[in-house]
Amino acid sequence: MTFALDPNATHIPFDLLVLRLRSLLEEAGASEEVAAILARNCAACERDGTFSHGVFRIPGYLATLRSGWVDGHAQPQIARVGASYLRIDAMNGFAQPALEAASEDIRAMIGESGAAIVALRNSHHFSALWPDVEPWADAGLVALTMVTGGPAVMPRGVARPVFGTNPIAFATPVEGGLPIAMDFATSFMSQGDLRIARDEGRRVPLGTGIGRQGRDTEDPAEILDEGGILPFGGHKGALLSLMVELLASALTGGPFSHEVDMSSAPGAEIPRTGQLLIVLDPQRGGNDQFGRRVAGLVQMLRDAGMTRLPGDHRYRRRSEAAGRGIPVTPAIRELFA
Numbered sequence: 001m002t003f004a005l006d007p008n009a010t011h012i013p014f015d016l017l018v019l020r021l022r023s024l025l026e027e028a029g030a031s032e033e034v035a036a037i038l039a040r041n042c043a044a045c046e047r048d049g050t051f052s053h054g055v056f057r058i059p060g061y062l063a064t065l066r067s068g069w070v071d072g073h074a075q076p077q078i079a080r081v082g083a084s085y086l087r088i089d090a091m092n093g094f095a096q097p098a099l100e101a102a103s104e105d106i107r108a109m110i111g112e113s114g115a116a117i118v119a120l121r122n123s124h125h126f127s128a129l130w131p132d133v134e135p136w137a138d139a140g141l142v143a144l145t146m147v148t149g150g151p152a153v154m155p156r157g158v159a160r161p162v163f164g165t166n167p168i169a170f171a172t173p174v175e176g177g178l179p180i181a182m183d184f185a186t187s188f189m190s191q192g193d194l195r196i197a198r199d200e201g202r203r204v205p206l207g208t209g210i211g212r213q214g215r216d217t218e219d220p221a222e223i224l225d226e227g228g229i230l231p232f233g234g235h236k237g238a239l240l241s242l243m244v245e246l247l248a249s250a251l252t253g254g255p256f257s258h259e260v261d262m263s264s265a266p267g268a269e270i271p272r273t274g275q276l277l278i279v280l281d282p283q284r285g286g287n288d289q290f291g292r293r294v295a296g297l298v299q300m301l302r303d304a305g306m307t308r309l310p311g312d313h314r315y316r317r318r319s320e321a322a323g324r325g326i327p328v329t330p331a332i333r334e335l336f337a
Helices: 014-028 032-047 055-067 095-101 103-113 130-138 191-199 220-226 235-250 290-303 312-324 330-335
Strands: 077-082 085-094 115-124 142-147 168-174 177-184 272-280
Touching: 014 032, 014 055, 014 330, 032 055, 032 085, 032 095, 032 130, 032 312, 055 191, 055 330, 077 103, 085 095, 085 103, 095 103, 095 115, 095 130, 103 115, 103 272, 130 142, 130 168, 130 177, 130 272, 142 235, 168 290, 177 290, 191 220, 235 272
Parallel strands: 085 115
Antiparallel strands: 077 085, 115 272, 142 168, 142 272, 168 177
C-alpha cells in the first residue's frame, strides 16, 4: 500500500495515521492483529497530546521488533485461576494485545463477582497506561493498573538505577461526564519526556535526576547516560515505585526492573516485565450512587478553583482532532517520507 501526505498538510486524519503506523509495524515483523492494536494505541496517544508515548515511540517499536527481542506474533496464554483472578503469560509479546485477548474473560469475571485481578507477565509495554484503563471507566467500571520497566530511576543515596519509571494509571466513571483517567510515572519525569527534552536541546529542572558522580544536573542527556531519574516526592515516590515492583513484577511473575537486560538484542528499547490490572464494578454492594458522588466531588473541586483535572487536556485535544485531525509534526511527516 502506498501512503502519501500532502506536503502542505497541517493536520492528518486519525485513521490515516493508524494505517501508516500499522503498515510500518507489520513491515517490522508484527502480525496484522498486533500491528492494528499497537497502531491505534500509538495514534490515540498522539491525538490526545501524549506525545512522549505517541509517534515518538514508533522508532523504538520498529527497532525492537527487528531485533527479535519481542515476538510480534505471540499468542498469550490465559488461565483463570480463581473466581476473580486471571493469569496471563504474554509469551514475550506486547501487553496491549494480551490484555485485548483477555477482555472477554475480564468482563465475565466482573459479571460474576464484580471484580477482576489480571496478572500479566512476560509482556512488553512501551506506551501510556491511560488507554488500558479509560475504556473500563467508559463502561462504568473502576480500573487501576501499573507496570514496571527497565532500570532508570535512582532514589537518593542509591549507587545505580534500581527501579523503572513504574507508572500507575487509574480511571473512574463520572455520572454525566467523561471519565477521570490519571496516568503518571513514579519518577520525577517520564523517560519519554526526558528523551524529548534531550533531543530538543532543553534543560530540565534540578531535582529531575542525577548525573555523573552523583550530582544533580539539568542536562537530560547526562541523566539518561550517566546517572538516573529521581523519584517524585523523595522517599514517598520511591516507596510507590517499590510498590509497583512488588505488584507488577513480583506478584505477576515478571522480571523486576533491575533484572531487565536488553544487551543481547542491539536496538531493542522495550523492556519485558509485568503488569497488574484491577477492574471493579462500583455498584456491587448496593453502591449505585458512586458515579453521582464522583460527579459531585468533581464539581466541588472545580468550584474550589481546581481548573484542570486528570484527562481534561487529553479530552480537549481529542475533541479538536475529531474536527480538524491530528496536527502534523516533523515526526509524523517523517513517517510518510
